[in-house]
Amino acid sequence: MVTMRKMKLLTFLILLVFLTSFFLNYTPTVVTTIWFPKQMVIGISENFRKLMKLPPRSCTCSHCVNELRVSHWFDERFNETMQPLLTLHNSLMEEETYSWWLKLQREKNPKNLNDTIKELFSVVPGDVDPMLENESVGCRRCAVVGNSGNLKQSQYGSQIDEHDFVLRMNKAPTMGFEADVGSKTTHHLVYPESFRELGENVSMILVPFKITDLQWVVSATTKGTISHTYVPVPMKIKVKKEKILIYHPAFIKYVFDNWLQGHGRYPSTGILSVIFSLHICDEVDLYGFGADSKGNWHHYWENNPSAGAFRKTGVHDGDFESNVTATLASIHKIRIFKGR
Ligand SMILES: *[C@@H]1O[C@H](CO)[C@@H](O)[C@H](O)[C@H]1NC(C)=O
Ligand SMILES: *[C@@H]1O[C@H](CO)[C@@H](O)[C@H](O)[C@H]1NC(C)=O
Ligand SMILES: *[C@@H]1O[C@H](CO)[C@@H](O)[C@H](O)[C@H]1NC(C)=O
Ligand SMILES: *[C@@H]1O[C@H](CO)[C@@H](O)[C@H](O)[C@H]1NC(C)=O
Ligand SMILES: *[C@@H]1O[C@H](CO)[C@@H](O)[C@H](O)[C@H]1NC(C)=O
Numbered sequence: 514m515v516t517m518r519k520m521k522l523l524t525f526l527i528l529l530v531f532l533t534s535f536f537l538n539y540t541p542t543v544v545t546t547i548w549f550p551k552q553m554v555i556g557i558s559e560n561f562r563k564l565m566k567l568p569p570r571s572c573t574c575s576h577c578v579n580e581l582r583v584s585h586w587f588d589e590r591f592n593e594t595m596q597p598l599l600t601l602h603n604s605l606m607e608e609e610t611y612s613w614w615l616k617l618q619r620e621k622n623p624k625n626l627n628d629t630i631k632e633l634f635s636v637v638p639g640d641v642d643p644m645l646e647n648e649s650v651g652c653r654r655c656a657v658v659g660n661s662g663n664l665k666q667s668q669y670g671s672q673i674d675e676h677d678f679v680l681r682m683n684k685a686p687t688m689g690f691e692a693d694v695g696s697k698t699t700h701h702l703v704y705p706e707s708f709r710e711l712g713e714n715v716s717m718i719l720v721p722f723k724i725t726d727l728q729w730v731v732s733a734t735t736k737g738t739i740s741h742t743y744v745p746v747p748m749k750i751k752v753k754k755e756k757i758l759i760y761h762p763a764f765i766k767y768v769f770d771n772w773l774q775g776h777g778r779y780p781s782t783g784i785l786s787v788i789f790s791l792h793i794c795d796e797v798d799l800y801g802f803g804a805d806s807k808g809n810w811h812h813y814w815e816n817n818p819s820a821g822a823f824r825k826t827g828v829h830d831g832d833f834e835s836n837v838t839a840t841l842a843s844i845h846k847i848r849i850f851k852g853r
């Protein structure tokens with residue numbers, strides 16, 4: 514992997530030197546040697562970067578989360594080539610991935626995946642989020658905000674809002690809880706059954722656990738024909754089509770295989786958000802994960818401490834997931850703010 518990247522980089526540099534000297538030597542006038550070659554080289558290097566899949570941004574933080582050779586445990590799990598978002602260009606799934614994903618919620622008579630994806634990308638953009646590709650942020654600091662009751666009276670709000678990206682998930686509200694959870698959201702991860710209406714400029718990241726979830730995106734932004742999956746779901750949503758992103762099913766499997774090592778039936782939105790952030794951020798801070806100081810697992814907007822006891826659902830392995838985030842923190846890849 515490392516040698517591959519070195520090779521790519523070497524090839525890329527040799528080509529750059531060659532092309533630069535070519536243009537410097539052969540452009541006819543002094544004026545063009547000043548501006549023309551540089552523009553050309555920038556244009557070429559952009560395309561090379563895309564072609565060779567070099568990371569689109571360079572990280573300027575003192576420690577970047579994707580650095581390898583800091584922890585063997587991390588290097589064994591982290592796979593930089595995995596693409597977190599489903600796009601027009603990476604939607605072809607391996608048979609094994611597809612059949613694994615199809616079993617997650619044991620959907621009856623699923624529609625054809627290829628047809629569904631085609632329909633989906635006729636409605637939502639099939640390109641990577643322009644915000645994620647933004648090169649003007651040299652050190653991208655992210656806050657991943659879970660929904661734990663440990664956020665109550667934490668006063669983390671302003672600290673959370675200082676991050677470049679703030680990721681939230683499922684039913685999480687901010688209104689009325691700003692002092693503890695902040696008010697900024699750049700990305701919100703949901704599935705149809707956990708949807709809540711989002712702020713105007715928030716990107717919705719749909720986490721699909723079945724084919725219907727992809728169909729629901731199309732339906733909810735157009736005709737509103739789907740009103741029920743295993744529970745009632747919103748028929749129409751106000752989120753703009755351009756602000757909708759799709760979490761890649763192959764990335765869900767990657768989280769399950771590499772990070773959870775097969776624990777639980779499938780990963781929770783929480784751990785999916787954390788691993789997602791390892792791939793799109795340079796620094797990761799976690800808020801609102803885990804139990805509160807009394808050991809209760811509930812949501813910060815609920816008063817009943819036993820509510821939201823998702824830990825014991827049998828679908829997700831909460832203990833194993835906590836161990837993964839705790840281990841990431843112990844090797845200084847992420848920071849966990851435990852609240853109260
Ligand atoms: C990383 O993921 C890619 C794409 O799925 C796969 O081909 C490759 O084998 C993986 N690399 C490692 C080291 O697991
Ligand atoms: C989707 O299309 C690909 C290639 O076009 C094909 O190999 C695959 O079997 C199709 N999958 C389904 C579920 O129809
Ligand atoms: C890119 O980041 C800069 C600096 O934070 C910001 O001003 C700009 O709006 C961003 N562009 C996009 C497309 O998000
Ligand atoms: C959303 O973005 C637009 C354009 O950048 C801006 O004018 C508007 O104030 C933003 N709305 C919110 C709620 O942040
Ligand atoms: C995670 O679990 C392993 C195995 O049970 C244990 O040795 C390790 O201490 C745990 N790590 C943390 C940070 O809790």
